[in-house]
Amino acid sequence: MIALLLILIPVIGGLINLFIKNESSAKAFSLIVSLIVLAVALGGIYTSQADLLHFDISWMPDLGSRITLELDGLSKILSLLTAVSMPVILIAVYKDHYPDAGKFFGLMLLCQAGMLGVFLSMDALLFYFFWELALIPAYFICSIWGGEKRIQVTFKFFVYTFVGSLLMLVAIIFVYFHTPDHSFALKSFYNAHLTAAQTQWMFWLFFIALAIKMPVFPFHTWQPDTYEQSPTAFTMVLSGVMVKMGLFGVIRWLLPMFPQAASSNSSIIVTLTVIGMLYASLIAIKQDDMKRLIAYSSIAHVGLMCAALFAKQQAGIEGVFIQMFNHGINIIGLWIVVDVIEKQLGTRKFSELGGLAQKAPTLAILFVVMCLANVALPLTNAFVGEFLMFSGLFNYSPVMAGTAIICIILAAAYTLNMIRKVFYGNTVASTEHAHDSSFNVNAALVVLVILVIVFGFYPQPMIDLTRETVQLFITKIS
């Protein structure tokens, strides 16, 4: 029941929101809807009644597809992320003006519904359905409310993700025909009879689809452009939550479906992702634009998660589970600050910024904390995840871990440079008359900072939340 509500509430709320003309009531309504979703998600985590977490009715019996939704450890943590991030984002942009606000926030809620659907569905067809459902609002939001080059960039985004989706669709249909009972159910997919060669093909089709979404080098170039050009509120959704769909797909579908193929290809993929991490980190150092820097930093972080997944070490996978949440929280925090700066000063370029700490001390402190989380400093949430992931990677291959760990040095370099160039030093023309962030922004950031610190000091509840699912997952893939 909770599982169904998690999807239905944002769908209905989003549809209603599309028709609200008044900007402030549209914002208020979407905020209320997102808070209800958050309440439901928390209910899902704390409830002791297991039957509330399942939902299962017939959908297309002829095809063998059912609407099966379930909240397990993985979907709990990801639906929590989705549910937490949406109100935070809405609060952070509450005072910004959006033309056609009703439609904008309605689409955001629909997107949230799609993502929640992806995380909850236990049926391949349903999964694909929600996967696409989450993307459609994305296209509209980017192409209508985006930056100058939005059409071009949305086109690129569209082509990339659509290629991925199609590859995945092909693979889903192929596997479907080889399931023992001609069903789209997750269990049937796990037990599909495929020859070794077919498994390889299907593995790569799925992997590329998910790799584009994550994104993993070299399928990542849509990401910085899209992050740069989309409206920042949506960039937060995109990078905070939507890229987790790719990692989620690997955990829920790819690895348990093709454990052998995953093992035989793991060295290629881990090498690729580690190269991608270094590559993205080095590019991030050379960026002159806050959004692009954060985008590349995100590529590096997601690369680590992907590498840790394919390393298939238990500690690493536990790290990935909690890091998916933590990364979402941290990067949303960074985007909020970028958004404030861009809206207020009209630029994101380091060369045109400086000395903001004198004018906006509160913003500076909150931003520094988020940055420290981004470099995975101990006692911030990201440290726990990265520590576990690196230790898993080390078990898999010390050389890979040794190479990948260079990224934490590079991460410090680019993140601190960003702080220095934007907040420290003397004020420049653009920041001369800057003022501190408004109350709603501070509130959103404080919520995130509290999450960062609480889960940095005491991460065990989150590890416990996902423990059983990780156990199951490990037995399935080994």
Add this chain to the structure above:
Amino acid sequence: MAYLVPLFPLIGFLLNGVFRNSLSKGLVGIIGCGAVLASFVVSVILFLDVRAGGALAVQPLYPFIHVANFKIDFVFQVDQLSSLFLLIITGIGFLIHLYSTSYMHDETNDHFARYFSYLNLFVFSMLLLVLGANYVIMFIGWEGVGLCSYLLIGYWFKNTDYNKAANKAFIMNRIGDAGFLLGIFWLLSKLGTANYTDVFANVSNLTPTDITGITLLLFIGAMGKSAQIPLYTWLPDAMAGPTPVSALIHAATMVTAGIYMVARSNALYSLSPIAENLVAVIGIATALFAATIAIKQNDIKKVLAYSTVSQLGYMFLGLGVGAYTGSVFHVMTHAFFKALLFLGAGSVIHALHHEQDMRNMGGLKKYMPVTHWTFLIACIAIAGIPPFSGFFSKDEILAAAYAKNPVYWVLGVIGAGMTAFYMFRLYATTFLGQFRGTEEQKHHLHESPAAITIPLIILALLAFGGGFFNVPAIFGGGQQLHHYLSPVLTAEHEHEIAHSTELMLMGVSVGVALLAAIIALTKYARKPELNEPEGLGKVLANKWYIDELYDNVIVNPLLALGGFFKNVIEKSGIDGFVNGVGGFIQYSSRRLRLVQNGKVGTYILLMIFSILILWLAFWYQATITGFFQKIF
């Protein structure tokens, strides 16, 4: 009770940090100093408890990371080693907090509070570092102190150079931290635990390769934190921070974390001759290298910074030759006299309104008597002249080095000579001769207020008498520190050299130090070195051009690689490919579109051709299927 020690500074940090706009300076000072004083009191109680033979207290607070492969608790361990470090950290920390209330008084309210909150956060992190009962908690403190160092170096954040120095410090430390982390992962993957007690109990389960690998990786961390070759260049730049910060973080406490870690892991290091030798070689190399640079520096803080690097090198030499007590002892005495030196320098800088160049000082003896006398005591202590504290600790290291390999001893004595030389050059140039500053400065010259001089006097007493905590057997001493630490430093090598040899060695090193000190005094008291150096001196003044070397060999190539990735591979390579595919499709569509010319005739013609092709395909169906079957 151990958790109280870091708790007070944490509370102080939160109070000062959150209410920095509303608290008055006096209150901020009371909170900041009071928090550390409270920790100090608790530390003393803990120390006495441990000294009285109290049970080894390992106190789990709560589970930190419990996963299937390993369990890491938030757990504190109070034993001989950590309780000693607690005393040093909170004791000297308190004195420096007190000093800061006066030194930083010109700052505005909120920045004053910010300063104290950072300082408290630092003490908190440092206490975590030494209290942690496993490597992960140590690492938390380890990175925490790195963060505070970063924040405090960049405390005056309007100055871009300071910020760059702060970044440099953090990034170089991160290089070490990466090694440290890998070492922890190695331990976890082999033993499934990072608790000191469990690790040291199960050392026998590790192969020699494992031990060497782990110790070397951990040592990379120590190199970063304790500013050893090749990761030392951040420390001199870190002098950008306020002087009390330099005294506390970059001299007395944080930089000795590497020594603490190696000493803590003595059970591992003593099993790996490779690691021990490397530690000793890096230590002595750093000691000498930094000393040569210190000789030609003119910035009073830079001299002290290189002196710190050099002294840390001695401590690593001691660790490498197995004289763990000697190193820890030197950490202690060094904390006394180096904090004193920095605070004295701060007093001078404060009096001269932020003048740091020694060439513009001179003759301060008569204007600032307390500062002068305490500074002189510290100079004698660091030069290793008996019976000041530095003599005892340095001699213990040198004697152990001689037992291990006389070459270490010879190099060590050369280094000791250089130490005495640059310290007395500093002393002579600053305090002796005539004042060379502006009339304006001369007019304002005065002795510093009590908040500054009291810590100086206390530290001067310690710098003088600190050596008597561990008087060697040769002087009939009881080696109290040695006995006190023996439960934790079980792996200590007993250096067996005859008393006569030891006396001779002492005589030589003291003689060299005295000689160097006298040369420096006679040379610089009358005629300070004011001209720009030439030849080798220029190379030394420019720090052997190591910063330039790093820039050109590591930083710039990496940046160039990043630029290449950004502009070439990303834009032309991957994006070029993707856009190329798109472009090709667009181009071909544009061509294909011309077929649709709107003339019905063309369409019909195409239709007819298509029908013909289909008809042919139908006709030759068998051939075509055969063909495809052959291909696939």
Add this chain to the structure above:
Amino acid sequence: MPIQYYIILAAALFCIGVTGVLIRRNAIIIFMCVELMLNSVNLLLVAFSKMHYAISSANNKGTAAITTGTDAQLFVFFIMVVAAAEVSVGLAIIVMMYRNVHSTDVNFLNRLKN
């Protein structure tokens, strides 16, 4: 007369029609060519129908023939009726076209482009 003769004649007429449609630009001529193609098909229909009647009556001597050989003629009439209707519509279109653009050149009407 062998069936081939009819087929060849019909094919020839059809090809003439196709060629006419393809190469002429005058709408009226194209229209006539379309009619020509239509009629070639009519001719084939009648010819095959007759042929089938002849074969079946030869095979089933004495019994009643399956077809009378005239069903196709019915179809042909039907087609001719439809064609007449088409002509009336088609000519009307051509007249309208002439009124609008003062030409019966079909290439003039290339607005399907783009």
